Amino acid sequence: MATIYDVARHADVSAATVSRVLNGRGSVDPTLTERVLAAVAELGYRRNAVARNLRKQQTSLWAVIISDVQNPFFTSMVRGIEDVASAAGCSVVLCNSDENPEKESKYIGVALSEQMAGVIISPSSDRTEDFNLLPDSGCPVVMVDRQVKGVRCDSVLVDNEHGAEEATTHLIEQGYERIACITGPRRLSTAAQRLRGYRNAFKAAGRPVDESLIRAADFREHGGHDAMAALLDAAGPAPDAVFVANNLMTVGAMECLAERGRVIPDDIALVGFDEIPWADLVRPSITTVEQPTYEEGRAAAELLAHRIANPDRALTQQTLKTTLRVRASSTRPTPLSP
Amino acid sequence: MATIYDVARHADVSAATVSRVLNGRGSVDPTLTERVLAAVAELGYRRNAVARNLRKQQTSLWAVIISDVQNPFFTSMVRGIEDVASAAGCSVVLCNSDENPEKESKYIGVALSEQMAGVIISPSSDRTEDFNLLPDSGCPVVMVDRQVKGVRCDSVLVDNEHGAEEATTHLIEQGYERIACITGPRRLSTAAQRLRGYRNAFKAAGRPVDESLIRAADFREHGGHDAMAALLDAAGPAPDAVFVANNLMTVGAMECLAERGRVIPDDIALVGFDEIPWADLVRPSITTVEQPTYEEGRAAAELLAHRIANPDRALTQQTLKTTLRVRASSTRPTPLSP
DNA sequence: TTGTAGGCGTTATCAC
DNA sequence: GTGATAACGCCTACAA
Helix, strand or coil: CHHHHHHHHHHCCCCCHHHHHCCCCCCEEEHHHHHHHHHHHHCCCCCCHHHHHHHHHHCCCEEECCCCCCCHHHHHHHHHHHHHHHHHEHHHEECCCCCCCHHHHHHHHHHHHCCCCEEECCCCCCCHHHHHHHHHHCCEEEEECCCCCCCCCECCCCCHHHHCCCCCCHHHHCCCCCCEEEEECCCHHHHHHHHHHHHHHHHHHHHCCCCCHHHECCCHHHHHHHHHHHHHCCCCCCCCCCCCHHHHHHHHHHHHHHCCCCCCCCCCCEEEECCCCCHHHHHCCCCCCCCCCCEEEEEEEHHHHHHHHHCCCCCCCCEEEEECCCCHHHHHCCCCCC | CCHHHHHHHHHCCCCCHHHHHHHCCCCCCCHHHHHHHHHHHHHHHCCCCHHHHHHCCCCCCEEECCCCCCCHHHHHHHHHHHHHHCCCCCCEEEEEECHHHHHHHHHHHHHHCCCCCCCCCCCCCCCHHHHHHHHHCCCEEEEECCCCCCCCEEEEECCCHHHHHHHHHHHHHCCCCCCCEEECCCCCHHHHHHHHHHHHHHHHHHCCCCCHHHHEECCCHHHHHHHHHHHHCCCCCCCCCEEEEEEHHHHHHHHHHHHCCHHHHHCEEEEECCCCCCCHHHHCEEEEECCCCCHHHHHHHHHHHHHHHHHCCCCCCCEECEECCCCCCCCCCCCCCC
């Protein structure tokens, strides 16, 4: 590997001049500039970013620690982040924590040790201290999608509570009587908020919540499947509608219903949270609470860029709006008479 | 940020001793070891990986440059890579080239500048020289999924040609007459191989290939949609079956058929390549040529680990098997009389 | 405008 | 078994 000194020797200038040419700092005689550039090309010289980072005490790499690479919600968000990062001259590296707190801690450590310029994270755990390691070490952080109390960082969220309430209210208005809820792990803010929205809808309608119709699963496909099965197998009348608090679990629940031969929405209505990929190919089409995922990514990235530029600015929190998209899965097959 | 010298001062030893304790090299008096560890804990010391990398001339980071983070095929592969990397004590960072040769070049540059320990790449382009930058700079590389001629690296592929032939033969055997093919960009080996497999099937059956039924699109959903539309809009009788050379385009083609009110498989049969996510929710279920994606990831990662350990070993190429999964979309609704 | 020299934090080599 | 010391490649005062 050629170093800056090799280039300097080749161009018959000092290493400082090479550095100046490469970084466009200070002014350099056009003749020398040309010689340096020629030497760079000839030697195939490429700046050693590690040495540069050590000297400058920072990199131009952003770490994006996402809780599940296999969830299209996150990958779509990543696109938004990348677009902003690349406009800011930074590169994005993704780390997959896989909903696993250990992996998450590991990647926080990597971001810190590698002196990443900043971190965008969708938390898998509620380990406040792990997250605070970042701001405490002076590494800018933005949390996205999920909230962890007590972490000193900016965040980008969506109005989960409102979205869930709207979805549940929609089911109530359609005349469903036994509306179940499959939510996520209690430690995750999104699960808690969406469950709260579900409860709010009943309160607003002046109806009691049947606690036996609420299940907490793990936000994965399998969890949604099993929770649905448990709801169907429970004693008493089966639910006639279900609100599922994320996309993967919605898929799982649908698979369960298909296995049992339950027809949506005739036997049971369904509303999901998050966009279902290839929703248009799924029959019946699924009513969902949609999030502006690309925008969430952009917003998080812009927040990060601002904090990097100005580490002392006040902590901010952005909340984006969700949209209820009513489709076939929640439409009453036989309209109620008034 | 505490440095190794802060720790040394705190523990009243030299920096060299701290380093030895932290790296477990050489032998250190247990008393000193304890003092060092205590100082590390007290100061919240974390080794500066950048400095370490500079000194050691290498990192423990693997770059995985994938051509589309939104394609579940790749994300599933990533899981395989991560599992092997983490067993090897390395961390994986993902880079999304987004089927964009410019972005791909950029990330190759990043991997090189950041002195990554190795790179696993699913190429988006056929820029041989860009790829060869890596081995030429001594950076171990493994190519996965797609092949680029003339690149000096190991690779992991699947038997695309055979898989495509099997799929097409299946359609022929089902009695379809006008079997179309939607393949990918000609520059990508997978597209070329799958198209060749399609042709092979006709040759084996002693039937001519109707060139007007072949379309090349971009391996994205939109491309599949438009190619399907073009096939339907073309003069002459419409195809009665179609082989689509990747998963995203299969989704696009299905959307197009749904828009036009064409029923699968009654009006037109369909076989896709790659696994369709949530295939079980899609009606009708789709016949696919399935790849062992997780295994591809594992195999690539193991090849990379071997090459890192032994840079001079001979170049290898692994080819994994595909499996035709016959489902409803390609089953003749009205069996032919003999 | 150009060159010299010091230091970023670590590890490895050498004395002790 | 332990501690100085040099070097990894680069950037940036500072001096010329």
